[in-house]
Amino acid sequence: QKEVEQNSGPLSVPEGAIASLNCTYSDRGSQSFFWYRQYSGKSPELIMFIYSNGDKEDGRFTAQLNKASQYVSLLIRDSQPSDSATYLCAVGGVARNAGNNRKLIWGLGTSLAVNP
Amino acid sequence: DAGITQSPRHKVTETGTPVTLRCHQTENHRYMYWYRQDPGHGLRLIHYSYGVKDTDKGEVSDGYSVSRSKTEDFLLTLESATSSQTSVYFCAISESGGKETQYFGPGTRLLVL
Numbered sequence A: 001q002k003e004v005e006q007n008s009g010p011l012s013v014p015e016g017a018i019a020s021l022n023c024t025y026s027d028r029g030s031q032s033f034f035w036y037r038q039y040s041g042k043s044p045e046l047i048m049f050i051y052s053n054g055d056k057e058d059g060r061f062t063a064q065l066n067k068a069s070q071y072v073s074l075l076i077r078d079s080q081p082s083d084s085a086t087y088l089c090a091v092g093g094v095a096r097n098a099g100n101n102r103k104l105i106w107g108l109g110t111s112l113a114v115n116p
Numbered sequence B: 001d002a003g004i005t006q007s008p009r010h011k012v013t014e015t016g017t018p019v020t021l022r023c024h025q026t027e028n029h030r031y032m033y034w035y036r037q038d039p040g041h042g043l044r045l046i047h048y049s050y051g052v053k054d055t056d057k058g059e060v061s062d063g064y065s066v067s068r069s070k071t072e073d074f075l076l077t078l079e080s081a082t083s084s085q086t087s088v089y090f091c092a093i094s095e096s097g098g099k100e101t102q103y104f105g106p107g108t109r110l111l112v113l
Helices: none
Strands: A004-006 A011-014 A019-025 A032-038 A045-050 A054-058 A061-066 A071-076 A085-092 A110-115 B004-007 B010-013 B019-025 B031-038 B042-051 B054-057 B064-070 B073-078 B087-094 B108-112
Touching: A004 A085, A011 A019, A019 A032, A019 A085, A019 A110, A032 A061, A032 A071, A045 A054, A045 A061, A045 A071, A071 A085, B004 B087, B010 B019, B019 B031, B019 B087, B019 B108, B031 B064, B031 B073, B042 B064, B042 B073, B054 B064, B073 B087
Parallel strands: A011 A110, B010 B108
Antiparallel strands: A004 A019, A019 A071, A032 A045, A032 A085, A054 A061, A061 A071, A085 A110, B004 B019, B019 B073, B031 B042, B031 B087, B042 B054, B064 B073, B087 B108
């Protein structure tokens, strides 16, 4: 069973702190990993993706991937109230260019609240 | 949401009526997806398309059908709407090639009475 698991939260952090969001996945063949942010009443929007083990940084966001342990995390530095949202982890790429079968497996999301 | 529109954005309908939702893209992406999102269930794939007239079922396809006659349009039809199909429906697109990133439309809120 392919699964992606996230803590539902809510995760509450003070403004300016580091928020750490975690995601584990079950399929060892997974090759691509995505973090999306979803504000209440809005559609998911891509924050970043990561394919290789290690860290990938983009502004205040850092994605960390550890394939051996089957987890991917998202760190948000200097958290702002505007970061309050639900963060969705998605996993794909068991067969990255497998023609017809390009689907992502989604976690249920972690709710983040950044308190002023 | 750039390049992806969904219509209608809101709809109220009655049980037993057919409903069609439209997703339109201007990105010329090969892959298109229909999801529904419900509290406690997250995003669930209904159907997806990997080209014109090429579609396949997702995990919650019962009661839904799709059609894709042009690259830019992907239609989702609820053949006979039920209250359990009250949900928020999202369309997503993805280009061919190595990147599997999906980009989402603004969503359609459907209420079936």
